Amino acid sequence: xxxxxxxxxxxxxxxxxxxxxxxxxxxxxxxxxxxxxxxxxxxxxxxxxxxxxxxxxxxxxxxxxxxxxxxxxxxxxxxxxxxxxxxxxxxxxxxxxxxxxxxxxxxxxxxxxxxxxxxxxxxxxxxxxxxxxxxxxxxxxxxxxxxxxxxxxxxxxxxxxxxxxxxxxxxxxxxxxxxxxxxxxxxxxxxxxxxxxxxxxxxxxxxxxxxxxxxxxxxxxxxxxxxxxxxxxxxxxxxxxxxxxxxxxxxxxxxxxxxxxxxxxxxxxxxxxxxxxxxxxxxxxxxxxxxxxxxxxxxxxxxxxxxxxxxxxxxxxxxxxxxxxxxxxxxxxxxxxxxxxxxxxxxxxxxxxxxxxxxxxxxxxxxxxxxxxxxxxxxxxxxxxxxxxxxxxxxxxxxxxxxxxxxxxxxxxxxxxxxxxxxxxxxxxxxxxxxxxxxxxxxxxxxxxxxxxxxxxx
Ligand SMILES: Cc1cc2nc3c(=O)[nH]c(=O)nc-3n(C[C@H](O)[C@H](O)[C@H](O)COP(=O)(O)OP(=O)(O)OC[C@H]3O[C@@H](n4cnc5c(N)ncnc54)[C@H](O)[C@@H]3O)c2cc1C
Ligand SMILES: NC(=O)c1ccc[n+]([C@@H]2O[C@H](COP(=O)([O-])OP(=O)(O)OC[C@H]3O[C@@H](n4cnc5c(N)ncnc54)[C@H](OP(=O)(O)O)[C@@H]3O)[C@@H](O)[C@H]2O)c1
Numbered sequence: 308x309x310x311x312x313x314x315x316x317x318x319x320x321x322x323x324x325x326x327x328x329x330x331x332x333x334x335x336x337x338x339x340x341x342x343x344x345x346x347x348x349x350x351x352x353x354x355x356x357x358x359x360x361x362x363x364x365x366x367x368x369x370x371x372x373x374x375x376x377x378x379x380x381x382x383x384x385x386x387x388x389x390x391x392x393x394x395x396x397x398x399x400x401x402x403x404x405x406x407x408x409x410x411x412x413x414x415x416x417x418x419x420x421x422x423x424x425x426x427x428x429x430x431x432x433x434x435x436x437x438x439x440x441x442x443x444x445x446x447x448x449x450x451x452x453x454x455x456x457x458x459x460x461x462x463x464x465x466x467x468x469x470x471x472x473x474x475x476x477x478x479x480x481x482x483x484x485x486x487x488x489x490x491x492x493x494x495x496x497x498x499x500x501x502x503x504x505x506x507x508x509x510x511x512x513x514x515x516x517x518x519x520x521x522x523x524x525x526x527x528x529x530x531x532x533x534x535x536x537x538x539x540x541x542x543x544x545x546x547x548x549x550x551x552x553x554x555x556x557x558x559x560x561x562x563x564x565x566x567x568x569x570x571x572x573x574x575x576x577x578x579x580x581x582x583x584x585x586x587x588x589x590x591x592x593x594x595x596x597x598x599x600x601x602x603x604x605x606x607x608x609x610x611x612x613x614x615x616x617x618x619x620x621x622x623x624x625x626x627x628x629x630x631x632x633x634x635x636x637x638x639x640x641x642x643x644x645x646x647x648x649x650x651x652x653x654x655x656x657x658x659x660x661x662x663x664x665x666x667x668x669x670x671x672x673x674x675x676x677x678x679x680x681x682x683x684x685x686x687x688x689x690x691x692x693x694x695x696x697x698x699x700x701x702x703x704x705x706x707x708x709x710x711x712x713x714x715x716x717x718x719x720x721x722x723x724x725x726x727x728x729x730x731x732x733x734x735x736x737x738x739x740x741x742x743x744x745x746x747x748x749x750x751x752x753x754x755x756x757x758x759x760x761x762x763x764x765x
Contacts (some may be wrong), residue, residue, distance in 0.1 A: 312337040312377060313702065314711065315693075316395045319405035320387045321349020322365070322679045323669025326686035329372040334349050334694055336383065336401065337377040339711060343385035343725035344438065345755040346731060349407055350678065352748075353437040356463045357478035358743055360468060364678055373725050380724030381715050383756060387636040389718045396664060398711040400702040401693050404606045404638060404647055404654070406665040408630040408675040418584025418593075419626075422446070427454070427627035429463050434467055434488070436473030436748035437757075446589070447491035449622020453593050455581050456627035457500035458508040462517060464625050465496040469571040471525040478737065494574045496523075497619065501580045501599055501610045504531060504558045505538040510678075511553045518561055523571035529562040531577045536598045537608055546606075582616060584624055594622045630675035638665075647671050652689030653696075664703020666693055727759025734758050 315331045320342035323730060346352060348366055355362045372378060382389060386406070395402045411426035423446055432440035437720045454461045467480075472489040480661055482489070498579050500507055507514075518525045532555070534542070541547055542555060558575070566572070576595075583594040595617055598610035632646030639648035639656055647667045648655055654665035668689045669682045679686075696702050707714070714721060723731070731749065738747035749755050 310376075312399070313400040313697065314705070315340070315403060315582055316341060316399040316711070317397070317400040317403045317480050318342075319349065319407055319669070319671075320380070320382070321405060321407050321669065321682075321684040322369075323407075323672075324349070324403075324405035324685055325369040325372055326683045327405055327668045327690060328378060329368075330690040331401070331403075331693070332375045332666055332695075334690065338375075338695060339381060339399070340373075340377045341381045341384050341390075341715075341717075343388075343728060344380040344382070345728065345759055346749075347380065347382065353432055353435045354654070355435075355465065355688035357435065357480040358466070359472060360478065362679070363745075378725070379712070379727035380723070380728060381719070382728060382759070383752065384715060384719045384722050386762075387697045390715065392636040392638055394714065396703055396705075397707040398705050398714065399703060400664060400697075402665050402703070403689065403693075404635070404665075404671055405669045406632070406635060406671045408645060408670040410631045410645065411626065412629045412631055414626050414628065416580055416583055418579055418586060418590070420586065421584055421586050421590050422591030423586065423622055423625075424584050424624045425447075425458070427558075427625045428630060429458050430458065430464055430467075430625055434480055434484035436479075436484070436750045438750050438752045441481065441483060441750040444547070445487065446488055446622065448492055450492055450494045451497065451501060451619070451621040452493050452495075452623035452625065453497045453581075453619060454623045454625045454627055455499045457498065457502070457506075457577075457627070458627060459510055459513045461498055461627035462480060462509060462513045464627055465498055465573050466517065466520065467497050468493050469573060471522050474521060477742055477743050479747055479748055481750060482746040493623070494570065497574045497576055497621070499579045499581065499618055500575070500577045501598060502608065503534060503538050503577045504555050505534060505542050505547075505551055505679055507551075507554050507558075507577075508598070509554055511550055511557065514557050517555070517725045518575055518576075520563075520569075520571075520573065523573050524566040524569045525561050525564070526559040526566060526572050526574040527558055528576070531575075532559050534747070537600055538601045541606075541608060550569075562676065573623060578610065580610065580612070590622055590624055592618050593624055594618050598631040623747060630670065632671045641645065644674065646674060652692050663696075663701055673704065719759065721756050723756060724762055726762035730756050730762050731755050740762060
């Protein structure tokens with residue numbers, strides 16, 4: 308049991324929280340994992356596309372971590388609302404923030420707030436049944452949607468917009484989203500990249516999947532694959548990565564394809580930046596400026612406006628241009644980058660001075676990029692700093708007496724324990740089973756909490 312062990316509070320039960328918890332347990336810490344939602348797994352549950360169920364099997368690794376005798380879960384406890392940073396520092400030798408980056412970047416153009424213009428973050432959270440986004444409305448009555456951005460999230464959004472009802476039915480897509488998407492009128496999705504094919508941030512399997520959609524042709528203009536000299540030179544150089552080279556190859560193959568007459572289309576347009584979203588009361592069109600690639604300082608290939616533009620009629624615009632962190636409580640925050648201020652995972656103040664006993668891991672530490680596994684290595688890096696600090700006697704020094712469970716229970720009497728999550732999990736899977744789905748997600752926090760209430764809290 309945990310008596311005599313140093314205590315760590317890990318805040319955020321996404322991949323970085325679980326990898327951190329697992330590694331701290333292995334180092335002899337007792338770990339309390341805290342999440343604002345009763346249900347764990349962060350973006351594995353609320354980000355990963357529902358038609359990619361195998362990716363979600365990573366939660367089995369996290370379940371093994373949770374089975375450790377020195378692990379406890381406190382779901383439904385929000386740092387900054389129910390408990391404070393000070394509360395944690397008073398009770399734990401190490402506090403690790405793994406809170407992710409749930410806000411979105413903005414384009415900063417006219418019309419961005421018109422009805423019909425949304426952040427991809429909201430759409431993704433909505434179709435994945437995140438309780439805070441379940442009541443969002445997306446008007447899917449238009450025939451064309453535009454997705455700004457050339458990353459994997461943009462691909463997820465485009466794919467979800469053109470999946471057939473038959474393809475959605477066996478997934479754990481939230482019921483409200485299945486209903487809305489099944490009635491959707493969207494026939495064409497245009498993905499806009501501000502730079503060229505060689506600079507797209509897609510990974511190869513995700514780009515390949517766009518070419519295998521059941522009811523959508525993928526359309527690429529061959530002219531877009533006539534690369535500028537700087538991109539050609541970069542691709543041929545040692546600096547180019549294999550993913551970018553392969554992306555260009557895949558896109559060249561797409562550019563040669565003839566549309567097969569499928570009912571839907573996903574169109575990839577490059578060197579195109581949104582200038583203005585147009586409409587009186589809702590989105591009616593988007594004005595897009597054309598770019599060319601120019602080598603900037605240090606050889607970076609940047610998009611530069613040519614001055615030409617076009618207007619594309621559409622009823623929906625999703626900006627999928629990256630996530631950003633939100634400041635929590637008085638944890639030092641870098642507003643420009645949208646991250647916790649840190650040096651190699653040690654939280655630091657404005658002067659760069661590290662603060663005893665405070666750490667961070669994952670997207671809130673290094674920014675919103677990288678796949679699930681990237682956070683494992685990231686956790687290893689921060690945990691190594693924690694161990695260095697432990698060995699040097701530089702962890703935090705708790706001042707409050709007693710087991711932290713008492714103060715958490717006082718603040719949030721209905722918190723969800725790991726056993727409580729087990730009851731929710733079984734309930735959701737039970738609802739899904741007769742429909743041939745992995746689960747039917749609950750979207751109401753009160754319902755989750757009342758199902759979890761039947762479990763022991765230790
Ligand atoms: C749409 C999308 C799809 C993706 N698909 C894939 C994929 O298919 N494959 C892949 O490998 N990677 C994928 N990724 C990347 C992967 O999801 C991330 O690398 C990973 O989730 C980041 O982990 P994290 O723990 O830092 O953040 P998160 O997963 O965001 O976890 C943060 C956790 O902190 C909690 N939290 C936040 N604030 C508080 C607070 N104040 N108090 C308490 N708790 C709080 C949240 O509830 C959440 O559970 C995807 C990302 C996105 C955005
Ligand atoms: N299946 C999967 O494995 C999967 C699924 C989803 C997400 N993920 C991962 O999650 C991470 C986040 O994905 P993401 O798609 O959100 O981010 P991302 O990979 O960083 O892509 C962001 C895209 O937005 C563009 N962009 C940024 N600002 C812009 C602006 N003002 N105007 C126009 N375009 C702009 C970027 O272009 P520039 O390059 O020009 O800046 C880039 O194409 C990535 O590491 C991704 O691989 C993985």
